[in-house]
Amino acid sequence: MAADNKKMVEAITSMEDDFAQWYTDVVKKAELIEYTSVKGCMVIRPYGYAIWEHMQRILDGMFKATGHENVCMPMFIPESLLQKEKDHVEGFAPEVAWVTHGGSEPLEERLCVRPTSETLFCEHYANIIHSWRDLPKLYNQWVSVVRWERTTRPFLRSREFLWQEGHTIHATAEEAITETEQMLNVYADFCENYLAMPVVKGKKTESDKFAGAVATYAIEALMHDGKALQAGTSHYFGDGFAKAFDIHYTDKNNTQQNPHQTSWGVTTRLIGAIIMTHGDDNGLVLPPAVAPTQLVILPIAQHKPGVLEKAAELRDRLAKVARVKMDDSDNSAGWKFAEHEMKGVPLRLEIGPKDIEAGQCVLVRRDNREKTVVKLEDLETVVPQMLKEVHEALYNKALENRERRTFSCTTMEEITAKLQENGDGFVKAMWCGEEECEDKVKETTGVGSRCIPFAQENLSDRCVCCGKPAKHMVLWGKAY
Amino acid sequence: MAADNKKMVEAITSMEDDFAQWYTDVVKKAELIEYTSVKGCMVIRPYGYAIWEHMQRILDGMFKATGHENVCMPMFIPESLLQKEKDHVEGFAPEVAWVTHGGSEPLEERLCVRPTSETLFCEHYANIIHSWRDLPKLYNQWVSVVRWERTTRPFLRSREFLWQEGHTIHATAEEAITETEQMLNVYADFCENYLAMPVVKGKKTESDKFAGAVATYAIEALMHDGKALQAGTSHYFGDGFAKAFDIHYTDKNNTQQNPHQTSWGVTTRLIGAIIMTHGDDNGLVLPPAVAPTQLVILPIAQHKPGVLEKAAELRDRLAKVARVKMDDSDNSAGWKFAEHEMKGVPLRLEIGPKDIEAGQCVLVRRDNREKTVVKLEDLETVVPQMLKEVHEALYNKALENRERRTFSCTTMEEITAKLQENGDGFVKAMWCGEEECEDKVKETTGVGSRCIPFAQENLSDRCVCCGKPAKHMVLWGKAY
Numbered sequence: 001m002a003a004d005n006k007k008m009v010e011a012i013t014s015m016e017d018d019f020a021q022w023y024t025d026v027v028k029k030a031e032l033i034e035y036t037s038v039k040g041c042m043v044i045r046p047y048g049y050a051i052w053e054h055m056q057r058i059l060d061g062m063f064k065a066t067g068h069e070n071v072c073m074p075m076f077i078p079e080s081l082l083q084k085e086k087d088h089v090e091g092f093a094p095e096v097a098w099v100t101h102g103g104s105e106p107l108e109e110r111l112c113v114r115p116t117s118e119t120l121f122c123e124h125y126a127n128i129i130h131s132w133r134d135l136p137k138l139y140n141q142w143v144s145v146v147r148w149e150r151t152t153r154p155f156l157r158s159r160e161f162l163w164q165e166g167h168t169i170h171a172t173a174e175e176a177i178t179e180t181e182q183m184l185n186v187y188a189d190f191c192e193n194y195l196a197m198p199v200v201k202g203k204k205t206e207s208d209k210f211a212g213a214v215a216t217y218a219i220e221a222l223m224h225d226g227k228a229l230q231a232g233t234s235h236y237f238g239d240g241f242a243k244a245f246d247i248h249y250t251d252k253n254n255t256q257q258n259p260h261q262t263s264w265g266v267t268t269r270l271i272g273a274i275i276m277t278h279g280d281d282n283g284l285v286l287p288p289a290v291a292p293t294q295l296v297i298l299p300i301a302q303h304k305p306g307v308l309e310k311a312a313e314l315r316d317r318l319a320k321v322a323r324v325k326m327d328d329s330d331n332s333a334g335w336k337f338a339e340h341e342m343k344g345v346p347l348r349l350e351i352g353p354k355d356i357e358a359g360q361c362v363l364v365r366r367d368n369r370e371k372t373v374v375k376l377e378d379l380e381t382v383v384p385q386m387l388k389e390v391h392e393a394l395y396n397k398a399l400e401n402r403e404r405r406t407f408s409c410t411t412m413e414e415i416t417a418k419l420q421e422n423g424d425g426f427v428k429a430m431w432c433g434e435e436e437c438e439d440k441v442k443e444t445t446g447v448g449s450r451c452i453p454f455a456q457e458n459l460s461d462r463c464v465c466c467g468k469p470a471k472h473m474v475l476w477g478k479a480y
Numbered sequence: 481m482a483a484d485n486k487k488m489v490e491a492i493t494s495m496e497d498d499f500a501q502w503y504t505d506v507v508k509k510a511e512l513i514e515y516t517s518v519k520g521c522m523v524i525r526p527y528g529y530a531i532w533e534h535m536q537r538i539l540d541g542m543f544k545a546t547g548h549e550n551v552c553m554p555m556f557i558p559e560s561l562l563q564k565e566k567d568h569v570e571g572f573a574p575e576v577a578w579v580t581h582g583g584s585e586p587l588e589e590r591l592c593v594r595p596t597s598e599t600l601f602c603e604h605y606a607n608i609i610h611s612w613r614d615l616p617k618l619y620n621q622w623v624s625v626v627r628w629e630r631t632t633r634p635f636l637r638s639r640e641f642l643w644q645e646g647h648t649i650h651a652t653a654e655e656a657i658t659e660t661e662q663m664l665n666v667y668a669d670f671c672e673n674y675l676a677m678p679v680v681k682g683k684k685t686e687s688d689k690f691a692g693a694v695a696t697y698a699i700e701a702l703m704h705d706g707k708a709l710q711a712g713t714s715h716y717f718g719d720g721f722a723k724a725f726d727i728h729y730t731d732k733n734n735t736q737q738n739p740h741q742t743s744w745g746v747t748t749r750l751i752g753a754i755i756m757t758h759g760d761d762n763g764l765v766l767p768p769a770v771a772p773t774q775l776v777i778l779p780i781a782q783h784k785p786g787v788l789e790k791a792a793e794l795r796d797r798l799a800k801v802a803r804v805k806m807d808d809s810d811n812s813a814g815w816k817f818a819e820h821e822m823k824g825v826p827l828r829l830e831i832g833p834k835d836i837e838a839g840q841c842v843l844v845r846r847d848n849r850e851k852t853v854v855k856l857e858d859l860e861t862v863v864p865q866m867l868k869e870v871h872e873a874l875y876n877k878a879l880e881n882r883e884r885r886t887f888s889c890t891t892m893e894e895i896t897a898k899l900q901e902n903g904d905g906f907v908k909a910m911w912c913g914e915e916e917c918e919d920k921v922k923e924t925t926g927v928g929s930r931c932i933p934f935a936q937e938n939l940s941d942r943c944v945c946c947g948k949p950a951k952h953m954v955l956w957g958k959a960y
Contacts, residue, residue, distance in 0.1 A: 034607055036553075036600065036603060037603060038554050038557075038558060041555075041556055042554065043551065043604050044552040045551055046549035046551055046619070049551050049552055069530070070526065071523060071524060071529050073516075073523055074521035074522065074523070074640055076640070077518075093583075094584065097591075098580060099578060099580075100578060100580045102575075102576075102577050102628035103573075104574065111577075113555075113579065120516065120523075124514060124516070139526070144552075160555055160556070
């Protein structure tokens with residue numbers, strides 16, 4: 001791998017010099033993705049896909065623990081079906097891919113490749129829901145969707161992306177709202193406790209709602225560069241879709257009712273989020289919970305007798321407490337250090353002849369490069385403990401970055417000044433609730449409304465823009 | 481659920497009366513699928529999808545244990561990419577779905593929705609393979625594909641279906657052939673040891689190869705009605721794709737070489753296969769390994785004090801050894817029996833007041849309806865044992881059906897006579913290797929070549945059709 005070696009140890013662009021280029025370097029050099037000849041569509045390579053598999057496994061467990069079942073809808077939506085809910089079609093029609101031919105024959109009706117599947121779920125619900133006993137249905141599916149974006153970036157905005165979309169239907173509005181909130185909490189729990197990424201929970205403003213929703217909730221994260229990233233959304237639909245799609249049920253009093261719906265989703269974008277939350281100038285830094293390899297064992301002076309055997313013994317022992325890999329390739333130690341740092345492996349274990357003699361090894365943390373000498377017999381205890389410490393350190397560092405870059409402001413001038421002084425970040429400022437002011441804040445200061453946080457603070461009684469009475473504290477930011 | 485009750489206990493069509501209608505009744509009434517407004521595309525409902533999830537989990541483990549990694553390719557293939565390998569495009573172009581517009585704008589080049597992904601993998605390999613050190617790549621992906629079929633049936637032939645497609649690339653032909661064989665063995669192992677479905681391993685004839693393959697291997701199963709079903713395929717490509725897509729590597733002697741490739745896949749068709757292998761006039765019969773629920777607990781006289789508590793206690797206890805569900809709905813016992821039989825749950829546990837008093841319960845096997853009184857303290861031992869027995873009984877019954885319906889023939893007249901006398905089945909007969917004879921056997925007797933079994937028998941020295949020297953014993957059958 002001589003040629004590759006050289007490529008791998010070449011430094012990537014520094015984050016401070018060019019964050020966007022740093023990001024592109026990392027996704028390529030950590031072998032997460034490769035481009036294809038279809039613009040905006042990428043190959044998710046084994047290392048990138050393994051991260052997604054861990055995300056799926058954890059989230060799927062959380063969904064099932066909250067009573068959800070997986071299903072699979074078709075990928076195609078007939079044009080007439082997409083058009084049934086007015087707001088929804090207006091939101092999505094401009095960015096769908098249209099299938100017009102099957103083999104050499106034109107289709108009678110064109111089909112779009114699903115950009116999201118509300119319409120398909122609604123058609124299905126109309127078929128299977130008749131009585132209050134059929135409710136609720138708590139469904140989810142893991143699929144890919146297509147949105148014909150103009151500008152694309154790996155994981156962050158691609159024409160095809162992988163996601164899960166939960167779709168639930170309930171007898172009452174209250175139940176549906178509870179579900180919408182519950183799933184936002186599941187997402188926040190996942191981001192914080194598995195991805196080590198702090199998030200702000202809140203409600204989207206009217207102008208920023210999902211097409212067809214009564215209310216959209218979101219979790220918002222702040223990336224290392226101070227830009228905001230919407231990490232997950234949960235929508236409450238009321239009975240709007242049910243009415244548009246003629247979904248009825250007979251309640252306990254034998255009266256016809258429209259049920260109430262929700263949908264919620266997270267995507268492979270979360271991979272982009274962890275790159276930009278935790279990464280550094282040496283590459284990826286992965287939160288242990290989703291790292292394909294949590295501990296890489298590097299035998300030092302591996303040609304010396306007994307080294308490889310000992311390393312293999314440790315690999316087999318530690319496989320019981322972590323996802324372990326041994327790198328006994330013939331690459332140099334320096335190359336291996338760089339390689340596994342680039343790939344963000346949370347812990348590195350070095351073991352050479354002298355260590356073996358002393359009955360110890362060296363554990364190196366990826367996040368802060370701290371080295372600890374550990375007795376071999378303590379490894380089963382120390383490794384899980386250290387993985388936990390890495391998680392906590394990542395979370396705290398990300399939280400510090402967010403706190404340092406969150407600016408409470410009461411005037412437009414203050415917003416501009418704070419951002420100029422400190423660079424991008426979250427702005428907290430009061431808002432009257434008028435779209436006009438929302439737009440004006442964005443035009444003037446560059447930060448748009450990210451959400452109305454559930455945790456409200458009363459920074460002032462006045463809208464930061466018009467000075468009229470304030471209704472909400474809004475979190476503002478530049479969005480990915 | 482009064483209205484539904486009635487629907488569920490209505491008898492389904494008998495297998496003997498109309499096997500095709502029986503199949504359709506089962507997929508609908510066991511709630512495996514629901515039709516949609518897109519012809520040939522179906523909703524896989526929670527119960528059907530859960531079966532697929534178990535298949536995925538088991539197969540994915542087998543793929544990973546044999547060194548394979550998951551990736552994800554785009555769903556779109558540019559027309560020019562599809563056209564690079566001549567045989568491949570001829571085989572697939574007539575049945576692909578074409579995307580011609582993104583939003584309101586026509587695309588510069590139309591894209592097909594992948595019918596299979598050899599071309600995408602080849603494009604990727606050309607990018608990432610340079611030296612012998614980059615080989616092999618052992619990749620797999622779990623996705624859906626689209627083939628614009630004219631006649632469709634749930635699971636068996638649909639326009640969109642779920643599958644896994646393995647794609648591997650190797651330095652030598654030998655390695656690639658070994659891989660092709662290995663994966664066919666993995667499929668056979670899976671079908672026999674998890675789906676309880678015996679299969680015949682063999683090679684496809686030239687006329688029946690995958691478009692672009694040097695050789696196609698397949699596993700063939702015989703359904704209850706005597707029709708054959710191809711349950712999985714594994715293709716050896718030689719270096720044909722590598723040449724068409726300019727994939728090169730530098731070998732250890734610093735010489736440019738074309739690598740050798742394989743692909744292999746199984747699909748949601750396997751769900752159709754287990755329905756038609758094990759099902760009966762009461763509905764689905766699921767092999768325990770992929771049954772979403774392996775044991776359903778039915779509390780009898782559940783309003784009596786202590787019954788529900790005891791049933792719940794057993795559920796919690798047995799959850800450690802099997803996938804258990806308790807049905808404490810207010811439906812009648814008769815309705816519950818019918819419902820869980822329809823859904824093919826391998827074991828039913830009945831427990832009522834008298835059983836509790838006696839410290840026992842009744843276990844009922846779905847496959848043969850045999851009832852066994854079991855002491856409550858023995859359940860942890862008996863349940864896994866009985867699940868194993870169900871698996872073995874299903875396998876043996878399916879094997880018997882196949883043996884009973886396999887006819888060795890040495891003349892065309894014999895084929896016709898045996899099939900007329902016994903109904904559909906596998907025919908074993910010798911073949912000269914000429915496509916003309918292969919076609920003529922099908923035209924005359926109705927059975928086409930399924931495969932050239934690896935386990936050859938010498939039934940005669942002469943081709944069953946032309947009487948010239950025979951080259952192979954072929955397995956013939958009517959195919960799903």
